[in-house]
Amino acid sequence: MSNAYFVIEKPENEPILTYREGSSEKKEVKERLQELKKEVLEIPVIVNGEEIQTGNMGKRTSPEDHTLLLAEYHKAGSEEIEKAIEASMEAKKEWAHMPWEERAAIFLKAADLVAGPYRATINAATMLGQGKNIHQAEIDAACELIDFLRFNAYFMAEIMKDQPYSPDNTWNRMEYRPLDGFIFAVTPFNFTAIAGNLPTAPAMAGNTVIWKPASSAVYSAYFFMKILEEAGLPKGVINFLPGSGSEIGGKILPHRDLAGVHFTGSTKTFRYMWETVGKNISGYRNYPRIVGETGGKDFVVVHPSADTRPIATALVRGAFEYQGQKCSAASRAYIPKSLWPEIKEEFIGLTRELKVGSTQDFRNFVNPVIDKPAFEKITSYIDYAKESEEGKVLYGGTYDDSKGYFVDPTIIETTNPRFKTMVEEIFGPVITIFVYEDDQYDEILRECDEATDYGLTGSIFAKDREAVIKAQRVLQQAAGNFYINDKPTGSIVNQQPFGGARASGTNDKAGSKLNMQRWLSARAIKETYDAPRDYRYPCMEAE
Numbered sequence: 001m002s003n004a005y006f007v008i009e010k011p012e013n014e015p016i017l018t019y020r021e022g023s024s025e026k027k028e029v030k031e032r033l034q035e036l037k038k039e040v041l042e043i044p045v046i047v048n049g050e051e052i053q054t055g056n057m058g059k060r061t062s063p064e065d066h067t068l069l070l071a072e073y074h075k076a077g078s079e080e081i082e083k084a085i086e087a088s089m090e091a092k093k094e095w096a097h098m099p100w101e102e103r104a105a106i107f108l109k110a111a112d113l114v115a116g117p118y119r120a121t122i123n124a125a126t127m128l129g130q131g132k133n134i135h136q137a138e139i140d141a142a143c144e145l146i147d148f149l150r151f152n153a154y155f156m157a158e159i160m161k162d163q164p165y166s167p168d169n170t171w172n173r174m175e176y177r178p179l180d181g182f183i184f185a186v187t188p189f190n191f192t193a194i195a196g197n198l199p200t201a202p203a204m205a206g207n208t209v210i211w212k213p214a215s216s217a218v219y220s221a222y223f224f225m226k227i228l229e230e231a232g233l234p235k236g237v238i239n240f241l242p243g244s245g246s247e248i249g250g251k252i253l254p255h256r257d258l259a260g261v262h263f264t265g266s267t268k269t270f271r272y273m274w275e276t277v278g279k280n281i282s283g284y285r286n287y288p289r290i291v292g293e294t295g296g297k298d299f300v301v302v303h304p305s306a307d308t309r310p311i312a313t314a315l316v317r318g319a320f321e322y323q324g325q326k327c328s329a330a331s332r333a334y335i336p337k338s339l340w341p342e343i344k345e346e347f348i349g350l351t352r353e354l355k356v357g358s359t360q361d362f363r364n365f366v367n368p369v370i371d372k373p374a375f376e377k378i379t380s381y382i383d384y385a386k387e388s389e390e391g392k393v394l395y396g397g398t399y400d401d402s403k404g405y406f407v408d409p410t411i412i413e414t415t416n417p418r419f420k421t422m423v424e425e426i427f428g429p430v431i432t433i434f435v436y437e438d439d440q441y442d443e444i445l446r447e448c449d450e451a452t453d454y455g456l457t458g459s460i461f462a463k464d465r466e467a468v469i470k471a472q473r474v475l476q477q478a479a480g481n482f483y484i485n486d487k488p489t490g491s492i493v494n495q496q497p498f499g500g501a502r503a504s505g506t507n508d509k510a511g512s513k514l515n516m517q518r519w520l521s522a523r524a525i526k527e528t529y530d531a532p533r534d535y536r537y538p539c540m541e542a543e
């Protein structure tokens with residue numbers, strides 16, 4: 001057993017590789033793409049380290065090519081769900097008591113495996129499986145995932161340094177225990193890094209986890225699960241359960257030993273999960289910690305004083321990177337009448353340059369959306385705008401699912417600030433613009449604040465400092481991640497801890513100490529060296 005105080009040096013963010021023509025990283029990922037395309041992966045359920053073939057199969061084809069079958073995965077049924085709960089509770093007995101530095105070492109090794117030998121694999125799997133171009137895959141599946149693993153280990157060590165005051169003859173200590181039970185990690189399709197973070201953050205803190213990946217991202221999730229095993233993760237610490245969310249959630253959420261939920265996904269699913277926990281609250285051993293980051297209707301507000309040069313680029317990148325399938329994507333913009341002609345021309349001009357197509361052609365900026373339901377939902381919003389008198393499609397509005405699920409980047413202008421596409425999350429490459437009178441800035445800030453229930457991300461573009469200050473005040477609760485003269489996407493671990501409030505989640509800030517704190521339950525320990533031997537108070541001496 002160790003007898004030293006261990007230190008984790010503060011990490012640096014993982015550098016983003018460029019994948020320029022002629023680079024070794026480009027060659028490597030291109031080769032890996034070809035190799036992955038040749039095989040159909042069979043993905044098992046993994047419980048207590050055992051790979052289980054249930055025979056109840058799902059298929060994952062690439063969103064960019066209906067004929068490219070990537071994986072067939074076994075879905076967990078009630079037997080596997082029960083086994084996973086048992087395995088988590090059993091593995092907890094050792095894992096919770098393993099010295100924290102030993103646990104951290106496993107995840108730090110996993111980070112190095114992603115950064116080195118498996119970088120091309122996890123990027124290629126994210127490109128083919130989730131439809132990300134190489135830059136979007138690199139900032140997510142490689143860099144952000146590595147950052148989550150390294151920084152969370154550092155944050156955990158920082159939290160444990162926080163110790164209470166001890167007067168003479170006493171040693172007060174704060175022990176940071178894992179939660180009492182197991183954690184249910186339910187992950188979204190759109191970020192491989194988030195899928196990796198949700199089970200590993202609680203596990204690093206000594207919890208055991210049941211991980212339910214999104215079916216549309218099961219391909220990259222499985223590669224990461226295998227990396228964790230290679231890094232030395234003990235059996236049963238993270239149990240991997242692909243399958244139906246409602247079936248798995250239906251059995252796990254009401255379980256007496258549920259200690260926490262770590263969720264990212266839609267507001268609707270999260271509300272259902274919270275309601276289920278609420279209804280069962282008397283049946284749990286503890287009050288389960290519920291951490292959830294959900295949808296957004298993220299805004300860009302431009303003030304008449306703004307420097308217009310960066311705005312079109314911010315709109316293109318904010319709205320159309322990864323096909324607008326970021327919870328942070330810019331999907332409504334309020335632009336003053338005086339600046340609109342110039343911004344409009346530049347925005348449409350840049351959007352016209354964007355190439356749409358397969359992830360394997362590195363010149364493409366826009367790739368497919370994730371699946372058929374997403375394609376149908378996004379295109380129904382576009383059709384709605386086309387048919388409405390209050391909306392006008394300025395650019396795009398076209399789509400094609402003959403080979404893959406491709407939706408062209410679409411710019412809508414509306415005369416109604418509460419137009420359907422100004423207030424509902426679309427989760428696709430669609431942005432709606434409302435043009436306001438220059439002297440209505442105060443009103444437009446209030447409109448931006450009140451138009452939706454979400455509170456995730458947003459930007460203000462202005463040179464006038466008073467306008468910036470006013471926006472920060474009026475929009476204080478409208479965005480958990482607020483950007484000044486920048487796009488509202490692209491947060492980086494340890495730089496912009498991520499999350500929003502209102503209908504967007506519990507704002508527990510993934511990629512920060514605040515999130516790690518949620519997976520620890522502190523125990524205050526007081527040890528006295530000279531315990532009192534007389535029960536009487538000084539005031540009881542004779543008068």
Ligand SMILES: NC(=O)c1ccc[n+]([C@@H]2O[C@H](COP(=O)([O-])OP(=O)(O)OC[C@H]3O[C@@H](n4cnc5c(N)ncnc54)[C@H](O)[C@@H]3O)[C@@H](O)[C@H]2O)c1
Pocket residue numbers: 186187188189190191194212213214215244245246247248249250264265266267269270272273293294295296326327328425427456498499500504505
């Ligand atoms: N705020 C953030 O940090 C953040 C980050 C990424 C994505 N998102 C949001 O995620 C959404 C897109 O992701 P999605 O389509 O994967 O979301 P989703 O809610 O459809 O699915 C998320 C996960 O929940 C599971 N699930 C669905 N129903 C369930 C149930 N009844 N019980 C248990 N699990 C269930 C799914 O299988 C999946 O694993 C968008 O709304 C986006 O804004 C938010």
Ligand SMILES: N[C@@H](CCC=O)C(=O)O
Pocket residue numbers: 190191325326327328488489490491492498
């Ligand atoms: N952290 C990412 C968003 C994650 C949600 O999908 C960003 O800031 O763009």
